[in-house]
Amino acid sequence: MAGFNKLVGSYAEAMAGLEDGMTVIAGGFGLCGIPENLIAEIKRKGSRGLTVVSNNCGVDGFGLGVLLEDRQVAKMISSYVGENALFEQQLLAGELEVELTPQGTLAEKMRAGGAGIPAFFTATGYGTPVGEGKEVREFDGRPYILEESIRGDFAIVKAWKGDRYGNLVYRHTAQNFNPMAATAGKITVVEIEELVEPGELEPSQIHTPGIYVDRMIVGSFEKRIEQRTVRAAN
Amino acid sequence: MAGFNKLVGSYAEAMAGLEDGMTVIAGGFGLCGIPENLIAEIKRKGSRGLTVVSNNCGVDGFGLGVLLEDRQVAKMISSYVGENALFEQQLLAGELEVELTPQGTLAEKMRAGGAGIPAFFTATGYGTPVGEGKEVREFDGRPYILEESIRGDFAIVKAWKGDRYGNLVYRHTAQNFNPMAATAGKITVVEIEELVEPGELEPSQIHTPGIYVDRMIVGSFEKRIEQRTVRAAN
Amino acid sequence: MSLSREQLAMRVARELQDGYYVNLGIGIPTLVANYVPAGMNVMLQSENGLLGMGQFPTEAELDADMINAGKQTVTAVKGASIFSSAESFAMIRGGHVDLTVLGAFEVDVMGNIASWMIPGKLIKGMGGAMDLVAGADNIVVTMTHASKHGESKLLPQCSLPLTGAGCIKKVVTDLAYVEIADGKFWLKERAPGISVDEIVAKTAGELVVPEVVPEMEF
Amino acid sequence: MSLSREQLAMRVARELQDGYYVNLGIGIPTLVANYVPAGMNVMLQSENGLLGMGQFPTEAELDADMINAGKQTVTAVKGASIFSSAESFAMIRGGHVDLTVLGAFEVDVMGNIASWMIPGKLIKGMGGAMDLVAGADNIVVTMTHASKHGESKLLPQCSLPLTGAGCIKKVVTDLAYVEIADGKFWLKERAPGISVDEIVAKTAGELVVPEVVPEMEF
Numbered sequence: 001m002a003g004f005n006k007l008v009g010s011y012a013e014a015m016a017g018l019e020d021g022m023t024v025i026a027g028g029f030g031l032c033g034i035p036e037n038l039i040a041e042i043k044r045k046g047s048r049g050l051t052v053v054s055n056n057c058g059v060d061g062f063g064l065g066v067l068l069e070d071r072q073v074a075k076m077i078s079s080y081v082g083e084n085a086l087f088e089q090q091l092l093a094g095e096l097e098v099e100l101t102p103q104g105t106l107a108e109k110m111r112a113g114g115a116g117i118p119a120f121f122t123a124t125g126y127g128t129p130v131g132e133g134k135e136v137r138e139f140d141g142r143p144y145i146l147e148e149s150i151r152g153d154f155a156i157v158k159a160w161k162g163d164r165y166g167n168l169v170y171r172h173t174a175q176n177f178n179p180m181a182a183t184a185g186k187i188t189v190v191e192i193e194e195l196v197e198p199g200e201l202e203p204s205q206i207h208t209p210g211i212y213v214d215r216m217i218v219g220s221f222e223k224r225i226e227q228r229t230v231r232a233a234n
Numbered sequence: 235m236a237g238f239n240k241l242v243g244s245y246a247e248a249m250a251g252l253e254d255g256m257t258v259i260a261g262g263f264g265l266c267g268i269p270e271n272l273i274a275e276i277k278r279k280g281s282r283g284l285t286v287v288s289n290n291c292g293v294d295g296f297g298l299g300v301l302l303e304d305r306q307v308a309k310m311i312s313s314y315v316g317e318n319a320l321f322e323q324q325l326l327a328g329e330l331e332v333e334l335t336p337q338g339t340l341a342e343k344m345r346a347g348g349a350g351i352p353a354f355f356t357a358t359g360y361g362t363p364v365g366e367g368k369e370v371r372e373f374d375g376r377p378y379i380l381e382e383s384i385r386g387d388f389a390i391v392k393a394w395k396g397d398r399y400g401n402l403v404y405r406h407t408a409q410n411f412n413p414m415a416a417t418a419g420k421i422t423v424v425e426i427e428e429l430v431e432p433g434e435l436e437p438s439q440i441h442t443p444g445i446y447v448d449r450m451i452v453g454s455f456e457k458r459i460e461q462r463t464v465r466a467a468n
Numbered sequence: 469m470s471l472s473r474e475q476l477a478m479r480v481a482r483e484l485q486d487g488y489y490v491n492l493g494i495g496i497p498t499l500v501a502n503y504v505p506a507g508m509n510v511m512l513q514s515e516n517g518l519l520g521m522g523q524f525p526t527e528a529e530l531d532a533d534m535i536n537a538g539k540q541t542v543t544a545v546k547g548a549s550i551f552s553s554a555e556s557f558a559m560i561r562g563g564h565v566d567l568t569v570l571g572a573f574e575v576d577v578m579g580n581i582a583s584w585m586i587p588g589k590l591i592k593g594m595g596g597a598m599d600l601v602a603g604a605d606n607i608v609v610t611m612t613h614a615s616k617h618g619e620s621k622l623l624p625q626c627s628l629p630l631t632g633a634g635c636i637k638k639v640v641t642d643l644a645y646v647e648i649a650d651g652k653f654w655l656k657e658r659a660p661g662i663s664v665d666e667i668v669a670k671t672a673g674e675l676v677v678p679e680v681v682p683e684m685e686f
Numbered sequence: 687m688s689l690s691r692e693q694l695a696m697r698v699a700r701e702l703q704d705g706y707y708v709n710l711g712i713g714i715p716t717l718v719a720n721y722v723p724a725g726m727n728v729m730l731q732s733e734n735g736l737l738g739m740g741q742f743p744t745e746a747e748l749d750a751d752m753i754n755a756g757k758q759t760v761t762a763v764k765g766a767s768i769f770s771s772a773e774s775f776a777m778i779r780g781g782h783v784d785l786t787v788l789g790a791f792e793v794d795v796m797g798n799i800a801s802w803m804i805p806g807k808l809i810k811g812m813g814g815a816m817d818l819v820a821g822a823d824n825i826v827v828t829m830t831h832a833s834k835h836g837e838s839k840l841l842p843q844c845s846l847p848l849t850g851a852g853c854i855k856k857v858v859t860d861l862a863y864v865e866i867a868d869g870k871f872w873l874k875e876r877a878p879g880i881s882v883d884e885i886v887a888k889t890a891g892e893l894v895v896p897e898v899v900p901e902m903e904f
Contacts, residue, residue, distance in 0.1 A: 003487025003509045004547070029734045029771065030757040032750065055771070082810030092808075100809065103733065104775030104817030108351070111772045116561030116603055117342070118373035120354040123820040124779060127798070127851025130816060139352035139382070148373070160751075165511075165547045172438060172768055174751040176735050179770045183562060198547030204406060205439045207770075209519050209549035211489050211511075211564050223750035229758040233744040237705025237727045238765070263516045263553065264539040266532065289553070316592030325590075334591065337515065338557030338599030345554045350779030350821055357602040358561060361580070361633025364598060394533075399729075399765045406550055407517050408533040413552045417780060432765030441552075443737050443767035445707050445729075445782050457532035463540040467526040 006166040006216040007195075011041040014189050014217045018047050018154055021074075025110060025152035026054040026064060027181040030083070030226045033174030034063050035158040035191050037219040042156075043067055053077040053110070053150055055103060055177055060086050062224055071095060077150070079103035083226070102130060105147055107180055112149035114183025114212070119148045155185025158221075159208065162192040163199075166213025167206045175207065182212045191219040240400040240450040241429075245275040248423050248451045252281050252388055255308075259344060259386035260288040260298060261415040264317070264460045267408030268297050269392040269425050271453040276390075277301055287311040287344070287384055289337060289411055294320050296458055305329060311384070313337035317460070336364060339381055341414055346383035348417025348446070353382045389419025392455075393442065396426040397433075400447025401440045409441065416446045425453040470642035471659045475686055476610050478503045479640050480569055483608050484510050491515065491560065491600060493570035494538045496610050500569055511545070513565055515596040517556045520548025537596065557596070561603040568604040570597060572611050572636075574626045577673040579636040579648045581609060582628035594631060601632030613641035613670050620672035622646065622653055643667050645684070652676050657684050688860035689877045693904055694828050696721045697858050698787055701826050702728050709733065709778065709818060711788035712756045714828050718787055729763070731783055733814040735774045738766025755814065778814070779821040786822040788815060790829050790854075792844045795891040797854040797866045799827060800846035812849060819850030831859035831888050838890035840864065840871055861885050863902070870894050875902050 008014050015038060018024070024042070028034030039058075042050075043066050052073050058065035067073050068086045075097040081087050090096040101109070102124045112120055121144035125131045135146040157178045160171035168190060170178055182188050190208075195218050242248050249272060252258070258276070262268030273292075276284075277300050286307050292299035301307050302320045309331040315321050324330040335343070336358045346354055355378035359365045369380040391412045394405035402424060404412055416422050424442075429452050471479065477499035484490065484504060491513045492498050504510055512521040514536040521536055522543035529543055536542045544550065559565060572583040581601055584594040601607060614620050622639065639646045644667045645657040653675045658667060660683050668675060689697065695717035702708065702722060709731045710716050722728055730739040732754040739754055740761035747761055754760045762768065777783060790801040799819055802812040819825060832838050840857065857864045862885045863875040871893045876885055882899050 003485075004511060030753065032734075032753045032757070078811060080811035080813040082808075088808050098809075100811045102812055102816040103771065103814040104779050104821070107771040107775050108349075108779075111558070112354070114562045114564075115342075115558035116563060117354050117356060118376075118378055119371075120346070120351050122351060122779065124817045126820065128816060128848040129803070130812070137353075142352075144352055163547060167547060167549055170438065172749065172751040172762075173732075173735050173753055175438060175768060175770050177771045180772050183558065183564075203520070203544055203548045204404065204409060204441075204550040206549040206551075207438075209551060209555075209559070210547070211513070211519055211559055225748075225750045225753075225759060226757040227753070227759065228748070229742045229760070230745055230748055231742040233746065237703075238729060264535065266516070266535045266539070312593060314593035314595040316590075322590050332591075334593045336594055336598040337553065337596040338561050338603070341553040341557050342561075345776070348780045348782075349776035350781060356561065358599045360602065362598060362630040363585070364594070397765060401765060401767055406531065406533040406544075407514075407535055409550060409552050410517050411553045414554050417776065417782075437738070437762055437766045438768040440767040440769075443769060443773075443777070444765070445731070445737055445777055459530075459532050459535075459541060460539040461535070461541065462530070463524045463542070464527055464530055465524040467528065 004165045004210065006210065006213050007164050008215045008217055011037055011217060014038060014215050015041045015045060017187065018042065018045060020047055021049040022153040023051040023053065025155040025181045025184050026052060027157045027176065027178030029055050029176035031058065031063050031224050033158050033170065033176050033178055035156040036221050038156040038189055038191055039064055039066060046070065048072050049074045051075040053152060055079050055106060057081050057084050057087050059083045075099065077101055079106050107177060109147060109150040110177065110180035110184045113151040114180065117149055119146055121146055150184060152185045155181045155188040157182045157188060157190040159190055159192045161194045161196050161201065162190060162216055163196050163201060165198055166210030166216055167201050168208035169201055170207050179208050182208045187214045188212055189215045191217050193221065238399045238444065240444065240447050241398050242449045242451055245271055245451060248272060248449050249275045249279060251421065252276065252279060254281055255283040256387040257285040257287065259384065259389040259415045259418050260286060261391045261410065261412030263289050263410035265292065265297050265458050267392050267410050267412055269390040270455050272390040272423060272425055273298055273300060280304065282306050283308045285309040287386060289313050289340060291315050291318050291321050293317045309333065311335055313340050341411060343381060343384040344414035344418045347385040348414065351383055353380055355380055384418060386419045389415045389422040391416045391422060391424040393424055393426045395428045395430050395435065396424060396450055397430050397435060399432055400444030400450055401435050402442035403435055404441050413442050416442045421448045422446055423449045425451050427455065469661050473499060476640060476642060478686060479645065479684060480608050480610050483567060484508060488566040489513055490567045491565050495571050497569035497571060513559065515556050515560060517551050517553055518544060518548065520545040557599050560599050563603055563605055565604055566606060568600045568607045569610060570600060572609045573628050574621050574623055575609055575636050575639055576623045576626045577648065577651050577653055579634045580626045581631045581636045582626040583631045585629045597631050601635045607636055608638045608640060609636050610640045613643040620670050622671045622673050624673045643670065655681055657682050659684055687879050691717060694858060694860060696904060697863065697902060698826050698828050701785060702726060706784040707731055708785045709783050713789050715787035715789060731777065733774050733778060735769050735771055736762060736766065738763045775817050778817050781821055781823055783822055784824060786818045786825045788818060788827060790827045791846050792839050792841055793827055793854050793857055794841045794844045795866065795869050795871055797852045798844045799849045799854045800844040801849045803847045815849050819853045825854055826856045826858060827854050828858045831861040838888050840889045840891050842891045861888065873899055875900050877902055
């Protein structure tokens with residue numbers, strides 16, 4: 001099915017069309033399940049003034065952190081950005097804007113963006129700085145705030161296995177934000193570890209149906225560990 | 235792990251606590267993936283004045299249709315109720331109230347109910363009878379209506395495989411509304427086809443994590459087909 | 469002569485493009501699947517939670533757990549995916565389906581569509597139709613141009629309760645292919661042997677007629 | 687003597703019940719997992735998408751794709767499930783987690799909590815804390831009763847930006863177990879050897895003291 005073949009030949013092709021000032025939604029939690037090579041391609045490409053939507057901003061020198069080195073990011077929308085000295089420096093210098101968003105609200109904003117829901121009410125953040133300036137409404141006697149959804153010009157996603165139609169499966173907790181990110185990009189680009197034939201993935205066990213995927217490439221991954229914690233073998 | 239064993243010994247135990255006037259959310263689409271025996275137990279039990287939330291209301295004599303025979307249903311919240319003569323008769327006689335809800339809005343209302351989202355905006359139904367009396371708001375120049383979520387006193391769900399912790403997998407298109415229903419019941423009761431040991435289901439391939447499930451029972455199912463369409467074998 | 473059901477489906481099928489994800493409503497829209505041009509691939513979405521709907525099963529393949537939105541037993545193509553109703557409508561409502569084809573009772577010059585309810589008759593419900601018309605950017609309505617009694621279904625304003633407001637841009641009837649824009653119908657093609665006069669006579673809403681109206685070819 | 691970190695965790699662990707799904711925050715809350723009473727089973731939820739978090743991996747089990755919300759490598763217990771962040775927070779925000787334990791900078795008599803931001807210092811972000819306190823019905827805050835400089839952390843009104851409003855009912859400090867209701871703190875238990883006077887002196891918000899304040903036993 002030629003029309004459904006999402007595979008592209010190079011990372012340059014994968015990120016073709018990314019322009020300065022665009023919004024990029026990225027999957028991943030910490031350094032787990034991040035689209036390492038798509039991020040590297042954005043660095044190579046040198047796009048600037050980006051708004052990046054991701055739970056975290058990587059660490060110094062790895063993950064989304066590398067986009068800070070050449071000041072490519074104008075704004076981050078994240079729930080936690082505490083692992084990154086360069087981030088702190090640019091934030092304090094006023095070179096970087098940050099919109100802190102509760103983690104669950106961030107996940108739901110991406111999902112809503114992909115699902116045609118422009119806004120939803122949530123109790124999260126009511127009465128806190130996150131709720132300031134947002135509409136408050138009571139349901140069943142409890143106050144909630146109105147949060148708007150997020151869509152990206154691009155979404156960059158890391159999956160484990162994929163077929164050429166773009167059907168995806170994630171591995172362990174590397175799933176995290178990736179499925180929602182995949183739905184919320186005008187152009188969704190995925191890098192996978194392993195290409196399988198259509199039909200190899202059990203249809204009811206596909207995490208992301210191919211309809212959400214525009215481009216796909218097979219990559220190899222460093223998978224750096226942020227907090228290496230081990231116990232002695234018995 | 236004793237505290238996590240969701241298995242109960244009988245259908246009576248599975249539906250214990252269901253009272254007249256309660257709201258029951260049911261999984262299933264048409265007759266596919268419906269909790270046949272839990273429905274039968276509600277009929278046996280004779281609870282009345284129920285509000286039933288389900289995409290359809292079964293057919294005469296099967297599925298939720300059996301709850302109409304003794305007039306147990308006061309109100310149906312559904313997207314399509316066209317397969318049922320008794321339903322029509324009770325509706326026209328004013329014995330049954332029906333709240334027609336677009337199918338996607340119904341699915342989202344259940345999901346939102348389970349996810350702590352009391353209301354969301356959707357384009358579906360704007361400018362139609364469904365939108366009458368509902369708040370309209372523009373986002374990005376397009377009008378949307380505000381829809382409130384649904385929770386049930388009980389949710390009744392049909393799954394394929396389950397372990398005793400309540401982790402569930404659905405089979406083919408019998409998934410449909412079941413995963414959302416499972417999240418939206420104060421008490422969620424599941425009947426399954428096949429009991430497996432904890433650990434047999436791959437963790438990242440579980441459709442419904444056991445946290446949503448309160449009670450589980452292993453049943454046998456008729457699985458009646460509504461529209462039997464076949465082609466000649468080549 | 470006015471188009472047959474098969475010709476309606478054939479004409480709608482010309483709106484397909486290679487790689488389209490398509491949702492086909494019940495009735496004539498379902499027939500469109502039979503006229504996908506050779507060498508072109510489309511993937512059918514069924515709103516009960518199936519992307520990549522295949523043909524009907526053989527007796528041996530028959531499975532009560534494998535149905536489409538019309539509650540018919542079906543199969544899945546290689547590369548299909550199966551998911552919940554919430555995920556299915558996230559796809560539909562999020563605008564990820566490339567083309568939606570459905571029937572209607574009426575459409576009007578504002579792009580409104582009425583397709584689900586005739587007051588006084590029993591109300592069966594809208595199923596997924598309201599989600600489909602609200603979520604899709606590219607919708608083709610297919611229906612007869614006028615009722616059996618000759619009453620136009622292309623109206624200045626729909627008389628029946630709406631399924632969706634301002635969402636329809638393309639209508640394939642048994643007499644013509646009509647587009648909707650700027651509060652008017654625009655006549656684009658006529659069925660073989662059907663005169664412009666007949667189309668004009670059977671179109672109650674304002675119809676813009678170009679100098680030349682090409683005839684559909686089959 | 688004021689409670690040690692381990693004793694804090696032990697006291698919090700008494701709030702566990704068999705069959706509880708529990709989310710433990712970073713720091714002392716994490717230690718609670720070490721004091722689950724014998725014969726009792728709880729399942730740990732980690733908000734990055736894991737229900738049924740197990741112990742740290744051995745070198746042989748180490749897997750970069752298997753981490754917890756603290757970004758530590760972990761394992762999963764038998765019967766665990768793994769899912770997306772949206773599903774994880776649907777669980778949390780939908781009220782399906784039975785107990786949430788987290789640290790704080792301050793709480794006040796209205797049940798407000800401040801735990802994520804100290805203006806003037808770098809703002810790292812709230813992570814999942816706002817979702818956890820808004821979604822849970824049953825939250826235990828654990829922290830020291832007063833700062834190193836002796837300033838009470840149990841206040842008439844939080845001075846720092848809030849994490850959540852009106853959501854905290856139980857506080858375990860190094861000096862006492864305190865409940866919050868009706869706009870007051872209610873002293874329920876004191877740490878071994880800690881006098882009621884000391885607790886009163888270090889509680890800035892209104893504190894209701896019963897005639898007898900039982901001493902915690904370890």
